[in-house]
Amino acid sequence: MKPLSTAVIAGALIALSACGTPAQEQTGNPGAPSESETLTVVTHDAFTLPDELKEKFAEESGYKVTYVAPGDSGTLVNQLVLTKDAPLGDVVYGIDNTFASRASDEGVLVDYESPALPGNAQQFAADQLTPIDFGDVCINADKAWFEERKLDVPTTLDDLTDPEYKDLLVLTNPASSSPGLAFLLATIGAKGEDGYLDYWKALQDNGAKIDSDWTEAYYTDFSGADGDGPRPLVLSYATSPAYTVDGESSTTEALLGTCFRQIEYAGILKGAANEIGARKFIDFMLSPEVQSAIPENLYMYPAVIDTELPEDWARFAPLASSPIEVPAEEIGANRDRWIQEWTEAIG
């Protein structure tokens, strides 16, 4: 009898304290992190975790968890900036390294270092953010198309401007698509601020088509996917070949010399009503269950890099050994200008 009544009283006390302390009071006390019964998780629109995992988190944490997904990575960060004084939720997942610096510069986040983040994930470190997963954005090729025509599959960015590969490539617009922005950064990383626009002009002269989003490029114009399009080269992900497996091999491959690495982060929103819950959610995203669910559900590599990968990934979706890099601070300082310049010159 006794333990039960203790539990009931304790439970009632917790419930009372949760109800009785409104968010404002908690933010008034900067020392102690806030907590409440509910947790609102803001994500990008591609976020999907299996229901079992979501339920498991809700059960273990005891929170009523709501997920909100207002847009892609860029839209998401801009909305967070706009709602700084009344945050959309407690914790955010889905900010990527092309927009990460805007979030930290605008003071949208508070610091948190998750104890669940292993040392081997330090390579992804970013201000105030916790890496959850990553992936490479690369040009993909339809292998059969090249075999049939006895043409070598191109391997480098420069190959793409070779007249041999005229009218074969489809890209996406950096101003409207996240892989498009990643590839723009790859060209800046490879050709430098002075050379990237000339490179794009050369791509254009070589007949590159630029679609507004990935879906259209991959499914309408690319020959190696289900849409049966006319072009054998497309901007996609290093993991895409794992989804075009035909028996013992994949019909497509990623050109690993053309990749830009995208890293996706989670962070705690400043002014969160449930900062403790936000921390728990970030730790949960780094837990072995979630990390091993990431490839199949989010199509990214787990940030905890010793997590076991699906068999197809190990065989058909290798990562680039040396992706093209642009430092985060540089992206933060110049991203908008680069996009503007690109749209003026190319778009």
Place this chain on the structure above:
Amino acid sequence: MDRGHRLSRGAGWVGWILIAAVPLAFLAVFFAWPAAALILRGFHDGASWSLDGFTAVFSSSRTWKAVGFTLASATASTALCLALGVPGAYLLYRTNFRGRSALRALVTVPFVLPTVVVGVAFGALLREDGLLGWAGLGGTPTAIIAAMVFFNYSVVVRTVGTMWSRLDPRLAQAGATLGASALRVLRTVTVPTLTPAIVSAASLVFLFSSSSYGIVMVLGQNRYRTIETEIWFLTTQLLDLRGAAALSITQLVIVTAALWLSGRAQARMTRALRLQPDVADARRLDIRRDGFPLAVTAVVAVVLIGLPVGNLLWRSLHRDGALSVVNYVQLATTSTMGSDLWSATRTSLVTAAAATVLAVLLGVLVALIASRRPRGRSGRGALTALESVFLLPLGVSAVTVGFGYLITLNRPPLDLRSSIVLIPIAQAVVALPLVVRTLLPVLRAIDPRQLQASATLGAGPWRTLLRVELPHLGRGLGLATGFAFATSLGEFGATSFLARPDNPTLPVVIFRLFGRPGAETYGMALAASVLLAGLAAITMAAAERMRPQEVATW
């Protein structure tokens, strides 16, 4: 007029004003306030006011190109929709033939398709090796305008057709008896009486076309931009609120001008019609007499609508190059993207039903008020303004309103940002203008003599409303409900801003499925698109049959 009568008339007006307050308050809270709040942010950076946004935006040649392209493409799309839609309205509402209902359902399908689906369907036809690739239309303004017509054709067909089916045929018959040729009857009798419905449809198509963001993004391939895509770009990608605010105001000016013009045209041309309750005059299709509308409509149905929709259906029935229903089986049986098909369909239907109830209730109020016939000029002016106000949501950027929601409805008592309630509300804001515009021409066309007769016979205004106007309204109600439901069913712009991933609607599921690589998800996305299109077609067909009892016997 005796004193008592004047008093009761005065009381009547107070009543109307109170009734007007309900939809006005709704629009103020869920449209005007959020949009204004975001636009104001563009002029006030927290410390001081600034008009830099205007200078920057209007000194850029990009802006002028976008404004020019917006006007040109929307005008072309409106003209084409009318040219193709009026013969279509005749054929589908004035003649009888086998398959007419199916054709009516088919032309509405595009109305609900999410742009990502249209991108895939049109893109496959227009690309170099596509069925229509020989025409070289990929990435041209022609493709963009064709897609706008694809989306909006049914607006003209249905708005004009519903009116046409109810015109008293004796007027035209009299003309013919007096020796007028068919063309002359059409020009001098039929078209003028249809003008209010035509103007109504035209203004809807113009607003839809000028604010279409998705079509221009997908089919414009960066070369063509509209004010709407510029606002989207500046807001969601650059967070340049000053530039976006300047553009939003430009958009508002254009929309207001368009509405003012259409309002004037309508005021000049509205005439009382003798509407008859039945479609008794629908004649059997006669190839010789109806050859022209038949040819025009056949081309539209086959090339413009049939090919993309058929292509979608055909491809949804394939997996790995072979004919198969596996896409549908997987869609129905597997749970993907955090939701299964059934719960997504349920969410879609429930949300759309809620949005429809809201939009139709408010729309009926607005239409009733706007169709009053006050004697004074100022009264008439106020009503025209009121009517236009309710059309504004169609012409203002969804991004502006969506971002506006984030910064306005963010505190108790109206902290609705992550509330599921906001989705039907946002959809109702979008559907409301359609409801108003489909109901108004019907109400306006009531013969004033009928209202006067009712008053002479001693019926008060409310009784007249109940016995004369509401039954008339019933006729347009089916169409209005159908449009509202279809709009909400396919709505993605507002929904995507407010999306709750654990409760996705069908368009959200389609968007997610298309966003993943792999034959499986691609096939399921196609199948889900076909399902959505089918739901829309069924809804519109049902809405047309939905006729209030009292009308059938009236």
